[in-house]
Amino acid sequence: MTGSEVSPSFRLAYVPGVTPAKWVRIWNERLPDVPLTLVPVPAAEAADVLRGEGADAALLRLPVDRTVFSAIPLYTETTVVVVPKDHLATAVDEVSAEDLADEVVFHPLDDVLGWDRPPGRPALERPATTADAIELVAAGVGVLIVPQSLARLYHRRDLTYRPLVDAPQSSVALSWPEDATTDLVEDFIGIVRGRTVNSTRGRTASTAQPERKNPDAARARRKPAAANPSGKRTRRTGGGAGGSGGSRGGKRGRPRHR
Numbered sequence: 326m327t328g329s330e331v332s333p334s335f336r337l338a339y340v341p342g343v344t345p346a347k348w349v350r351i352w353n354e355r356l357p358d359v360p361l362t363l364v365p366v367p368a369a370e371a372a373d374v375l376r377g378e379g380a381d382a383a384l385l386r387l388p389v390d391r392t393v394f395s396a397i398p399l400y401t402e403t404t405v406v407v408v409p410k411d412h413l414a415t416a417v418d419e420v421s422a423e424d425l426a427d428e429v430v431f432h433p434l435d436d437v438l439g440w441d442r443p444p445g446r447p448a449l450e451r452p453a454t455t456a457d458a459i460e461l462v463a464a465g466v467g468v469l470i471v472p473q474s475l476a477r478l479y480h481r482r483d484l485t486y487r488p489l490v491d492a493p494q495s496s497v498a499l500s501w502p503e504d505a506t507t508d509l510v511e512d513f514i515g516i517v518r519g520r521t522v523n524s525t526r527g528r529t530a531s532t533a534q535p536e537r538k539n540p541d542a543a544r545a546r547r548k549p550a551a552a553n554p555s556g557k558r559t560r561r562t563g564g565g566a567g568g569s570g571g572s573r574g575g576k577r578g579r580p581r582h583r
Contacts, residue, residue, distance in 0.1 A: 335509045338364040338380035340371050342474030343497055345384055351516050368437050375502055382501040382510050386437050389500050396500040399517065402472040404494050405486040407462050419488040429467030431458040438493045443470055
């Protein structure tokens with residue numbers, strides 16, 4: 326088999342907290358002959374994976390370098406504070422930054438909210454990962470501020486979370502190298518944008534043209550057959566102008582009497 330005969334495939338990178346299952350299911354329904362491979366990547370490495378051609382597209386967190394990548398924003402997440410279940414914050418529906426003034430707030434090195442310094446008191450050291458910070462919260466050492474999807478991803482029975490009203494938010498986008506907008510990338514764009522399989526903008530839509538209809542023939546088919554006063558259909562004759570009654574000046578078309 327030559328290189329040109331290799332079956333196509335699509336590689337989709339995704340960062341922690343993003344759940345591509347719905348789009349993958351639609352892809353498998355529409356393009357069953359094109360395997361979709363999921364490539365989990367840390368949030369900070371998603372752009373490098375695309376640059377290095379380790380994936381065809383990625384579900385990642387904004388911002389991205391728009392001089393290199395195209396991006397379609399998909400949604401913006403609620404920011405939450407993760408606390409132990411017996412924390413005072415659990416008594417309210419939402420928390421403000423001011424409420425955390427006396428709390429140790431962890432700022433992991435893989436933070437995706439992009440702020441220089443979270444509210445509250447900084448920890449002596451920054452945890453290496455969000456997962457490490459979750460363990461410290463469970464130990465009762467402090468609290469953690471993350472997008473809601475990460476709070477769900479690292480869920481523990483002894484922890485809960487509340488929305489933080491005055492904090493930066495994280496937006497998720499579909500992104501790909503601008504100079505590598507392939508047909509398969511266009512297919513996935515159509516899926517995440519909710520286009521149907523028959524959408525004229527989707528590459529997978531059928532390209533067959535509808536059969537052209539002859540309007541005169543269609544009208545002829547719809548025209549009802551003539552009827553005589555008795556309600557019976559009359560037989561068309563070859564020379565009648567309308568196919569019913571008699572023709573002017575001739576005997577053709579007259580009913581035969583028996």
